Amino acid sequence: MGKVAFIFPGQGSQYVGMAKDLFEKSEKIRNAALEAEEAINFKLSEVMFEGPMESLKQTDITQPAIFMHSVFLNSLIQNIKPDMAAGHSLGEYSALVCADAIDMIDAIKLVRTRGQAMLQAGKEQPGTMAAVVGLENQKVEEACREASEIGVVQCANFNSSGQIVISGSIEGVRKAMEICKLSGAKLVKELIVSGAFHSPLMSGAKEKLKTKLEETSIRNSRIPVYANVTAKPAINASEIKNLLFEQLSAPVRWEETILNMIEDGADEFIEIGPGKVLQGLVKRINKDVKVWGIDTFEDVERCMA
Numbered sequence: 001m002g003k004v005a006f007i008f009p010g011q012g013s014q015y016v017g018m019a020k021d022l023f024e025k026s027e028k029i030r031n032a033a034l035e036a037e038e039a040i041n042f043k044l045s046e047v048m049f050e051g052p053m054e055s056l057k058q059t060d061i062t063q064p065a066i067f068m069h070s071v072f073l074n075s076l077i078q079n080i081k082p083d084m085a086a087g088h089s090l091g092e093y094s095a096l097v098c099a100d101a102i103d104m105i106d107a108i109k110l111v112r113t114r115g116q117a118m119l120q121a122g123k124e125q126p127g128t129m130a131a132v133v134g135l136e137n138q139k140v141e142e143a144c145r146e147a148s149e150i151g152v153v154q155c156a157n158f159n160s161s162g163q164i165v166i167s168g169s170i171e172g173v174r175k176a177m178e179i180c181k182l183s184g185a186k187l188v189k190e191l192i193v194s195g196a197f198h199s200p201l202m203s204g205a206k207e208k209l210k211t212k213l214e215e216t217s218i219r220n221s222r223i224p225v226y227a228n229v230t231a232k233p234a235i236n237a238s239e240i241k242n243l244l245f246e247q248l249s250a251p252v253r254w255e256e257t258i259l260n261m262i263e264d265g266a267d268e269f270i271e272i273g274p275g276k277v278l279q280g281l282v283k284r285i286n287k288d289v290k291v292w293g294i295d296t297f298e299d300v301e302r303c304m305a
Contacts, residue, residue, distance in 0.1 A: 002267030003083035006098055007282070008070045008091035010252075011197075013275030014062050016051035019069040021297040022076070023049070029072050032104070036068055039105045040112040044068060059122075059194050063090045063115035064108055070094040070273030071104055076300045077272070084233065084266060086226040086257050088278060089157075089198070090114070092247065098272070099221035101240055106216050110244075113212040117205035118248070122195020124204055129156060129167040129193045130177050134186025140164045140176075143183060147176035156198035157252045160284040165191070167199040202248045209248060213241050224264075231256035233264070258285045270294060 022029045023045060033045050047055050048065045055061055070087075071094050087095035093111050096102045102110070132140050137158060144153045144166055151172030157165035166176055173196075177188045195201065218241050224233030227243040231253035234240050258269075258281070271278045271293035282291045294300060 003265040004080060004268045004270065005261050005266040006074070006082040006085045006095065007269055007271050007278045008085070008087035008094035008098070009066060009271060009273040009275055009278050010087065010089035010091045011059065011062050011066065013273060013277050014048075014056050014065055015274060016049075016053055016056060018048050018065065018274045019045075019072060020049045022069075022072050022300075025297045026076065028075070032072060032075070033068065035105060036064075036108045039109055040064060042112070058119065060112070060115035060119045063118075064112045066090060066274060067094050067108060067111045071097050071107070073272050073294050073300065074098050075104075076297075077294065077303065079304055080270070082223060082270075084224045084226065084261055084264065086261065087228075088254055089228060089247070089252050091273070091278075092225070092228055092244065094273065095225045096218075096221060096240065099223045099225045101219050101221035101225065101237065102216065110209075110212055110216055114205070114209050114248070117208035118197060118202060119194055120208075121202050121205035122193075125196070125201040126170065127152070127168055127196025127199060127201045128170050128173045129165055129191045129196060130173050131187070131189050131191060132164045132166060132177075132180045132185050133188075134162050135164070135180055135183060136162070137164060139183050140166065140180060140185075143176045143179035144168075144172075146179055147172050150175045152196070152200055154199055155251050156196075158255050159252075160255050160281045162186075163281070163284070167196045168201060169196065198247075198249065198251055200249050206245060206248045210245050213245055216241075226257045226261055228252040228254070228257070231260050233260075254281060255285055258282055262286055262289060
């Protein structure tokens, strides 16, 4: 018997109008949204529903918005129980709520703090990120090592084979981009981001997050949650807390995570949240597993039918 894995998206999946139909069709969601907005003292749903996209793209708003959308969807799905879960970067928080390791209200406070701290770190230590397509992991890592002589740069996301994101100082990333192009990458593109996420330039944000993590109650998770930092399942509360702290400056090992989940029996992956980014990545990693997603109220109804 195959196992079901729930996967939760991270930054980049937001869109104007996200979760609006959930809000309109479910009183449970309206109440939960009010409670969440009170907890972070911010009218998040207005930006989610009305935009503008410029505001929704700001990391301190994007993160709680995607988190809220994913967690609300998860709370509406009654008939499918996951055997394991994982989330891409920010999505790890949604996965931990799904696994009952953190309460939704505690988690949204953490996510809001994380977004604000990352935005601030990006101002204090400006950096950038770039996508590298069509080059082996090893060659991208070599390019980062070589470019490190000029400035901080490392692999930030191992998304799927031949799809890597690098992150660091502007000089470091641009130098690594040049080296990747010379090494034969099909595409090298700088991304529009507010900071060098998953790089050592996030050290300021880590300290702020650490304070918030220390005062947050985290339990052992009910199902294994595969951590970005290790690509391995974590259940123990103190390990989860430590991994969330390390995650801010460590690479997201997404491809390894999916391969490990498949190795552990997952043959069906369901993306819970806005967009289809993770569905695309899973298909690139392994085209034999079943992959689909739940993003709207209609999707929820369809899977409950």
